[in-house]
Amino acid sequence: MYREPQPIPLTESWFYELQFPRDPRGPRIARLTLRTVLTHHGLDELTDRAEVLTSELATNAVCHTTGPASVSLTWAHPTLRVSVWDACPTLPAMLPDAALPLDAVGGRGLFLLDRLADRWGGCAIGDGPWGPGGKTLWFKLLLGNAESAAAAAA
Numbered sequence: 001m002y003r004e005p006q007p008i009p010l011t012e013s014w015f016y017e018l019q020f021p022r023d024p025r026g027p028r029i030a031r032l033t034l035r036t037v038l039t040h041h042g043l044d045e046l047t048d049r050a051e052v053l054t055s056e057l058a059t060n061a062v063c064h065t066t067g068p069a070s071v072s073l074t075w076a077h078p079t080l081r082v083s084v085w086d087a088c089p090t091l092p093a094m095l096p097d098a099a100l101p102l103d104a105v106g107g108r109g110l111f112l113l114d115r116l117a118d119r120w121g122g123c124a125i126g127d128g129p130w131g132p133g134g135k136t137l138w139f140k141l142l143l144g145n146a147e148s149a150a151a152a153a154a
Contacts, residue, residue: 019070027058056109061086078143087134089124
């Protein structure tokens with residue numbers, strides 16, 4: 001007898017992963033996928049911040065590396081962790097905001113992470129038997145912490 005699976009409760013953990021090639025459409029696909037996953041899991045409160053930060057990291061992966069990338073979403077109530085892996089092992093440097101010209105097109109990605117994420121970090125990964133190396137940048141958003149993030153961004 002077939003039984004329809006029940007939706008995962010908010011208090012249970014889950015994991016999604018999207019791999020994409022070095023293609024300018026990749027970041028948009030990553031954003032849309034993230035928005036769909038968070039909406040269907042009832043995490044609308046986290047969606048806007050997660051979308052901005054995921055877009056930034058996925059765009060950097062496409063623009064500043066030569067290989068594929070992936071985005072993974074991990075939920076462990078009340079924390080969403082989004083990780084973006086790319087094939088380049090070089091970690092980006094955070095420039096002081098004052099060092100950027102007002103008309104600069106780029107260079108504010110880590111500044112956005114610092115302002116909008118509840119926590120963030122990154123690590124280089126050496127080539128080895130478990131994969132091709134590269135780096136992972138990640139951020140965490142806490143459910144119920146949207147007010148403090150909005151205040152930090154203002």
